[in-house]
Amino acid sequence: MKTWNNRAWLMVVPVLLLVAFNALVPLMTVVNYSVQETFGDNKFFWAGLRWFEEVLKSPRFHEALGRQLLFTGIILLIEIPLGVAIALAMPRRGPWVSVCLVLMALPLLIPWNVVGAMWNIFALPDIGLLGYGLNWLGFDYNYTQDPVAAWFTMILMDVWHWTSLVVLLAYAGLSSIPDAYYQAARIDGARPWAIFRFIQLPKMKRVLTIAILLRFMDSFMIYTEVSVLTGGGPGNSTTLLSIDLVKYALGQFDLGRAAAMSLIYFVLTLLVSWVFYTVMTRDEPQ
């Protein structure tokens, strides 16, 4: 028999409060800002959807969004295959497993602003090992002045920082494959490529879906490392969406525009994640 007791709702009140205060209330504040014009002295004037229109039409937003998509696209294209390749190359058993896992986990344990600071110094052309080394090898490399060099450094930093995450996830997927699959494949006469294509890749699919989603979201919202490394420069060449947003909100105190922009940003992230997820789990057996 089914019994109803509405007092059960009390049980979920704490979590509702928590969600309300850490998500709903701040989000509604942003919504509130996004439809108003703000002046000092807490004066607000109704602005309707004007901010959204302005943001969506502004070339500055288009450029930042373009840079953002380019950055995310590049790092996904590098980190996912590279992570899978490293995971495949890692030993499956023996004492080296833990050594490899610890080495892989190290970059993930470093605070993000420290990562930015490390690469900032590492890549300096006059004193940094990387910067000095590249110039010594004959490359004209100065990431503080040359946009291409800045992008190169930024991508290299992100690959160094986050490929490990893909490696660890892919490795977890690989270790869950029973030996019998490899044995059966050997007996069936499968070549290494067929083993990868028909056993390893399908078995890694779930964790790779998660890896791609995580890497998409994190890279799409990246702020700290890039901010410390280049601060968005030289010029605006590495001004990604989040950096642009902070410039509006905290640099210019343009609260309405910044709020509208962050809502658009939020919806975009949600939308692309949803598309990724739907596409990747589309033909999953029920």
Added chain:
Amino acid sequence: MARISLKSLRHAYGPAPKGPQDYALKEINLDWQDGGAYALLGPSGCGKTTLLNIISGLIIPSEGQVLFNDRDVTRASPADRNIAQVFQFPVIYDTMTVRDNLAFPLRNRGVPEDKVARRVAEIAEMLELTPQLGQRAAGLTPDAKQKISMGRGLVRDDVNVVMFDEPLTVIDPHLKWKLRSKLKELHQRVRATMIYVTHDQTEALTFADQVVVMQDGVVVQIGSPVELFERPAHTFVGHFIGSPGMNVIPCEVRDGAAWIGGHRVMAAPGVAAGRAEIGIRPEFVGFGPAGLPARVVRSADIGHSRVVETRLGETKVNAILPEDAAVPEGETHLVFDPAQTRVYRDGWLAAETGAGR
């Protein structure tokens, strides 16, 4: 197709084995005839899977040789040996259809596509998978998946041997019986050498013409199901096969006969005097007015017959009676069928009564 010979095979998993206790397999010499249906029967951990993996090439033995038709393949890879193996858990290629799964071993070997189609159709027909051929293999039930694994094992018509490593473990009981008879039928149709590893005596005895019984890395006996039942070479085989297993009763051999507590049980010509054991299956133990004095402890109805547990001195002796037979109670006498009574010494068969041979 090939005759498979194992010569002085030994295998240890650890490095530098010191004594026999370090070997998972101790000195195996075996010949598997071409086209035979064999079962490899033994308790868990007796080395049967190790032996199977040595034949398939997944493990290289520490010592000894594996010969296929007199060709030494001890170090050849599984693909070179041209064998097929079905594992305990179904192995299927999730992203492929049932058809592509069955075709996989053929395509990997560059078999022409028209022949692939023909073989796949044949095998699917035999395994009753034809309606599912176009489906994705991932969504199927475990028994259908295991049928696909078996199908991949049988799809090549030139394999030297098809090996099954406890293939029915994950299958529901009522389907087990069905798949087992299917396998038997398949063997009769394709006539490939088949080796079936199991710890389940029913599976072994129904599938195989010849059963190889293993214990602790040693082959204890090779024989037909009837031989294993009527003439166990070792008390272990007597215990392991049959339900309940063979009774083993301590006895003494003197003056050319076996004695239990002052009663002469049987003649034992050619057996040296001393301590020994009498082995007799419950099926051949009866009750009578005279014989070995014993006491009935309990009896249990097991459906088609009745198991009566007795004590002969300190030793437990089971007897199986027909369902409708009168069950004796209290003190009674046991009568052993002389043709089915054996003498064992140190576990191994020492002699049998004159009626036996």
